[in-house]
Amino acid sequence: MEPTLMRHKPFCDIKNLHVSFHGRTVLQKVNLTLSDSGILVLVGSSGSGKTTFLRSLNRLNEHYSGYSGGGKIELKLSGSMQDIHCPDLEVTELRRQVGMVFQTPNVLPVSIAQNINLPLKLVTGLDKAEREGRLIEVLQEVHLWDEVKDRLKENSARLSGGQQQRLCLARVLALKPKVLLLDEPTASLDFKASHKIEDLLIELQDRYQIIAVSHSLRQARKIAGQILVMKEGQIEHLLKKDQFENPEMLQKLLEDIF
Amino acid sequence: MNKLLNFGIYCWSWIATLGVFLVVGLLLFYLLSQGLPTIGKELFFGDAPAWKAILGQVRVWDALWPACVGTLFLVLIAALLAVPLGISSGIYLACFAPKSVKRILSLLVELLAGTPSIVMGLFGFAMILFLRNTFFPNANTSLLLSSVCLALLILPYLIFTTQAALESLSDEYLLIGPSLGFNQIQTVFHVLIPAAGRGILSGVVLSIGRAAEDTAVIMLTGVIANAGLPQGLLGKFEALPFRIFYLAAEYRTSAELDSAYGTALVLLSLTGILYGGAFALHKTLELRWNQH
Ligand SMILES: Nc1ncnc2c1ncn2[C@@H]1O[C@H](COP(=O)(O)OP(=O)(O)OP(=O)(O)O)[C@@H](O)[C@H]1O
């Protein structure tokens, strides 16, 4: 067997995915096989269906009124490929394994600690000591621990936007997901805070399969292992690393696309 | 032109706010000036010794104490019946009900909300007549019947405010629970209800006030002028709003009318205390939610 093939095993296989809301098509004819070669970055103009694509992977679209859709999605969860619509896979279990951080940070209006504790308590059933250990572990993982260790009981709404975004990420990481869906993780952040998050994602990419939406080409080039270009609800291109390593080449490719 | 309009709107909202303050202030001032001098042991207990009256060892005539206790019990029992039911119905309507069911139920709740309180009283009265003619020949109007009818009266407020508080949460907020792998029950009880707590509380406060002041319902279902302390759920009782009503309607001396003002003041304070209780309860629940 070729070594390269060993390294690039598929982790996501999508056949004929389509989604519409109130009869208006948002995603159509999405056929895709993704291999695990680093972070997958989703780019595309506003309204092209990036968020909807992410929500297809944890079946969150089903919570919106007017949703209809179909197709087959297989994800690699706990070692083997699994059909996410299979009745044997509880949707709550799927969502624990496929964690999502939204475009705007949405902390629960409770204390910093409780933001991580509540999901842990409800979803994993760990006991108090284990939960406390996990809390410290994930807050360190997202480099938030030093900033909040003295104010864990404070309301999380008092954190800055970037801190809230990292808290949301920590909240998801605490549940030990296999796949991370990040919808514009740096949307509300300044240059420096964005850099911090980008470095963090690069750190995390070995432990989690990350799919992130990005609006910035600079960011995409920095963190991506592959880039998925979306346009009007369809997959336009899947770019491999060698295709976008040269900035001019990437610029030209994207200009052709938009 | 635009500036002038802006200024006009600005002035108007000031005047309107000031107007409300003035009216409420005047009302309170008048009530205080008339009622405050009458407040004292005499008003509450008449000739009876205070401690013995409080413990129920002597009968109190022509004084407030039995009515205070009556209203307190009335409101507490009505709230005990209506609050759990109303909040649960509101949660069901906002979070679980299918669209078609929701439409029908909402219509019914609106109908209930639009029912005048005197009709609610008549309903209770008719029910007693029915029971007398069928299963319970001894059935009579009582504290329990009044509380049940009052509970019916305040139920729609509780349902509406709970439903509205839950439905005003943003789409993004609704999705936090599911995105973390919570099931629907967990999402509702651990994410949505705590966030809607303030709105739900305002419904509780509103309905307590409504239950405390209503006279029409209890007049037909068991209140009488000189019942003394309520003798159990199936006994007659006195109540503050009813006492105000008949003092004002049938006073013989101006002192009696003044004691009606005093009674109104006491009713206001009692309602205030109940509000305080509701707030305190909310605060402890909020604190509990925030801790791990
Ligand atoms: N719940 C919904 N109900 C109705 N229409 C929706 C819903 N969610 C998305 N859409 C529509 O689907 C299209 C794609 O939306 P989506 O949020 O996926 O875009 P996006 O690529 O994430 O855009 P942006 O970069 O601005 O976040 C838009 O036209 C949007 O109006």
Ligand SMILES: [Mg+2]
């Ligand atoms: Mg989006």
